Amino acid sequence: MSMEDTIADRRFSIDRATLIRRLREVLPVQALLAEEEEMRPYDCDGLTAYRQLPLLVALPEDEAQAQAVLKVCHQLQVPVVPRGAATGLSGGATPHPDGVLVSLAKLKRIIRVDPLSRTAVVQPGVRNLAVSEAAAPYGLYYAPDPSSQIACTIGGNVAENAGGVHCLKYGLTVHNVMRVRGLTIEGEIVEFGNAALDAAGYDLLALLNGSEGLLAMITEVTVKLTPKPELAQVVIASFDDVRKAGDAVASIIAAGIIPAGLEMMDKKAIHAVEPYVNAGYDMDAEAILLCESDGTPEEVAEEIGRMTAVLERSGAAGIRVSQNEAERLKFWAGRKAAFPAVGRLTPDYLCMDGTIPRKRLAEMLEAIAALSGKYALRCANVFHAGDGNLHPLIMYDANQPGELDRATAFGSEILELSVRFGGTITGEHGVGIEKILLMAEQFTEAEIGAFHRLKAAFDEHGLLNPGKGVPTLARCREYTQARAGTASPAPRL
């Protein structure tokens, strides 16, 4: 079995000509793509290893057009796959062969920034960074900052509950979104949350975050804006042993410090990044930690002092503190460029996203090193250490027969280990199609069944993004049987 198969687990019998005719009635001519060469750019998201042409691509220009598309699709029982900037790494926006891919990229208006209430109302196609830019004149910003923030959109951030490097202190998308306006699969307008701090009834807003486009289509989002701290400084500590670095992370937390950011990179990642961006990282280190403090100048001075003391006690071989904003950004530039830097070293790579209790970090790194030998593939490690969220980057060459299979098996073993360590298969990238079979590793059949019923509460006929997020019970059984029956701990994905 392969992950593409899971998308096609449910095929739909669609009369394409009728669908085109009906959609042409509700969309401007340029907003519907039906030719293969026009649709080709939409055949994948950030999970580029898996490509699939949709039946059609719709590019609604406003909510009314999106609503009209859904009404037609619902009436004709056509699957719908929503898409933002397609920077997602788990295949959440991979098209369905019988479905309409609905790109919300044209809904890109910032409707309002209100400095007094510290909120911004934006359309789903607005880029993450654009929100912070619009808020900057008021001394405010939008806190969640995924690495793809230049390109990724707010709609996609909500769908994936995107994280970033400042989550431990400032939260995930779910903590920074107050209201989502959207459309049900029937094309009804629905408001989750409001401009207050809570809404009546079940917390459906929380449910929408991270729902991967399976519950509703997002047409507008109200985000919370945060006052920009007066000052931020970052400490870089280098370690001659990954275990010491892992223990230092726990010691910082134990000291009662919640850093604004706490990131870790291993030697392979440092060696990928340093020649690429000259961030000033210690090339001899086995691991480095980036530890940020923000707040008032007095607060930062106090906290940096405490952080430095803990890092020294933890056996850091070298410690540097950014002396100005330019230097702080330079120190961060290396971490933020880790993915493209690794991309320069290898034709292809897979990015994993398990999360584990922080205390298992060093153990996990050692396990990954062993797996790297087993599969004969290189792996660089970048961690959101403060959250225990790992991003091992498994390097492979898709043109070499068998390498993709080995890379996926390698990745599966890391994620299985994450679950065994008391963590999860995905911290912030989502399940999509990439990790759909591994859901059986983390959840029982009863829990998977509950997810399916929850989905049906929003989308009775399963038309929104079918084949993503939650595997069918049949797939779960197949997976569990394969796991029980094979000597190899990692089945093909």
Next chain:
Amino acid sequence: MDTLIEHWTARINEAANAGGKLAIRGGGSKSFYGGPENGEALDVGGYRGIVAYEPTELVVTARAGTPLAELAAALAEKGQWLAFEPPYFGPAATVGGMLASGLSGPRRQAVGAVRDFVLGVKLLNGLGEVLSFGGQVMKNVAGYDVPRLIAGSLGTLGVVLEVSLKVLPLPVAEKSLRFALDEAAALQKLNQWGGRPLPISASAWHDGILTLRLSGAAAAVAAAQRALAGEVLDDAEAAAFWSSLREQTHAFFAGNPPLWRLSLPSVAPPQALGPTLIEWGGAQRWLRAGDATAIRAAATQAGGHATLFRADDALKTAVGVFQPLTEPLARIHRNLKRAFDPQAVFNPGRLYPGL
């Protein structure tokens, strides 16, 4: 499986087969909240104890019947706490009741609500299945975020067995300040200050007095205290004041008139509906008044909602406790209820009639 859980599963199945109803009960401290209790009592307070607590992971897992006071004491021993300051409303308050009610205290404006700190839940659904969602880690997007959905669901979706919560270090320093301001001026100030990087952790306005609490690093609190001026409260007096708001023992909450909770955008103007106490930087407004129609209309008009927080059962039944839902939200609520509790066994009517 634990014998208690086995026993409850049997009772759930029995109720489901016979059209019976179960009223889930922990410590009973929040039984006043929500629609009137209805059904045979399912006493879950006996399922208690801290299952796992690792201060360096910033996570604690406790059984639902664990007394909140016991949990708070264990956390305090390690210099940590539940930063959203959940109200107890009585010494018997439990972790499960805290989650089911979804209520948060004065610090909600600064750090978030219960739902923002829930990482995982284990629950018994209406089919008698034990299900685990979320986990013990900070970031987890595998599967739908059921743990946060359970927060505030008033036991209508299942019996909470275990909860994993994010905990935070106790603030190093704290100082409270007082200002004489009328309601409109106080709201204006609160919103302006909210846009500045100040360590404001709580706020309350009542009867011409605005009280602010600053929490955080000693240096930050001292700097903010200088910048904001204001009359400094004695530490013990301040602690008693914030506790009296959290526990509603403040004089404002005494007496019989119905207590309404308005959840509004912080910038909403004064509502002039009756005696008012404002918290959460303007976003939570307590009101002693009787005209449900006018209150609900005003809350909707302002972009929020109104809850009949404390009142006798007759009034609750007559006007409803929570703001009525519009379609299609009401439909999604009914469908979700059915997804978790198909025979509608748990806490009928506690959240909405028919749910």
